[in-house]
Amino acid sequence: MQRSSPPAPTALPWHPAAGSDVQRSARARQRFFGEGVPPAGQVPDAVWHSWQRCLQSGLRPEQRPAFEPVSRSKVSYLAGRDHVLLKAARRPFDELQAMVARSRCKVLLADRDGVLLRVTPAGPDDSPLVKASCRTGVHLGELLVGTTAPTVAARTGANCAVGVSEHFYDALRDMRCVAAPIRNRHGVVVAVLDLSIESQPFGFDALWLVQAYAGTIENNLRIAQTRQQVLLRLHSSAAALQTPGAGLAAVDEGGRISWLNGLAAALVGVNASDARQFKADELLGCSVEQVLARSALHTPQPLLLPNGLTVWMQAEYRDLGDGQGEAEDDARTPLAPSPAAAPIATDTAKPLPSAATLAQLNRQLIDLTLAECHGNVSQTARRLGVSRGLLYRRLREDG
Known part of the structure; x- marks a missing residue:
């Protein structure tokens, strides 16, 4: 006896017409x-x-x-x-x-x-x-x-x-x-x-x-926020390492895992939120020196993880830089100030003594000055007496 095939669905699973979800929500809302x-x-x-x-x-x-x-x-x-x-x-x-x-x-x-x-x-x-x-x-x-x-x-x-x-x-x-x-x-x-x-x-x-x-x-x-660290790309396919679906991780100068995205966490077998307590050799099976050595190769390399998986990895050392590249990009496309805003009287603002004092600034002072300058980072840096690059780095670190 020939078995009949199941009926074809009349709607896609996520489509509201696939059930009485709308009516159920309406009734629940009315009763609540x-x-x-x-x-x-x-x-x-x-x-x-x-x-x-x-x-x-x-x-x-x-x-x-x-x-x-x-x-x-x-x-x-x-x-x-x-x-x-x-x-x-x-x-x-x-x-x-x-x-x-x-x-x-x-x-x-x-x-x-x-x-x-x-x-x-x-x-x-x-x-x-x-x-x-x-x-x-x-x-x-x-x-x-x-x-x-x-x-x-x-x-x-x-x-x-x-x-x-x-x-x-x-x-x-x-x-x-x-x-x-x-x-x-x-x-x-x-x-x-x-x-x-x-x-x-x-x-x-x-x-x-x-x-x-x-x-x-x-x-x-x-x-973009990874600086003075080694950025790692992980995947089962070497061809997928530069795609948005690649696993990503960062290793700091002390050899600790700085962060993992979801795929990288799944590959090494930990929760992404717990990554900072591990060192690279615990999750990746290689020391920070070996990670740095791989970053000099600039090509994908196979890596046997401690959990037994073999993946492809590409390492890239990301230097701190001085932030001037981003600052110059923003200088060419300035942040739009309020057309009705009055100009800032910069002659009454006393700059801080040196760039070294930026680490001691309260974030509230930076935010207040940035708001007074209508988001203009260059003007904010001048008023604080620091470089734009240093101010950009502080904003990145706190962002």
């Missing part, structure tokens, strides 16, 4: 806000907890969210503070934006506090809500716009999807958004990459896509 019934198991815990925080802060779902931009001087300051992040995100952001251009999705890059650093601009056919939110400098903090994927991802440090009826505000009920965090070399969340769409499903696995591009930005950022 109307009757106080906890929606455990019906909406993600992170979303439910965000609803609770919003209510405890005095917000109400029927209110209109405030898509208010920060000041122009603050935008310029953030551009200066996050210039390494923005440079790391430039190409991945452009690629992702081009990929989804015909899908009506918007790509958003927000900093650790929820302020938009880059965003796909709204088009003439977009709703007033999208036009209000898709502007550089708009603050997407939870207490301003309620529960969204960027706010949840920034708070939890985990990938997040917020679907129809899962936003806190009623006005956002037709929005779908997915977001992934971006961490610096210390493992601290410094930004969030988001995809959002209104009044229609994504039609593709948006969460996987945004996670992949957030990982590329994170790798670029960590590479």
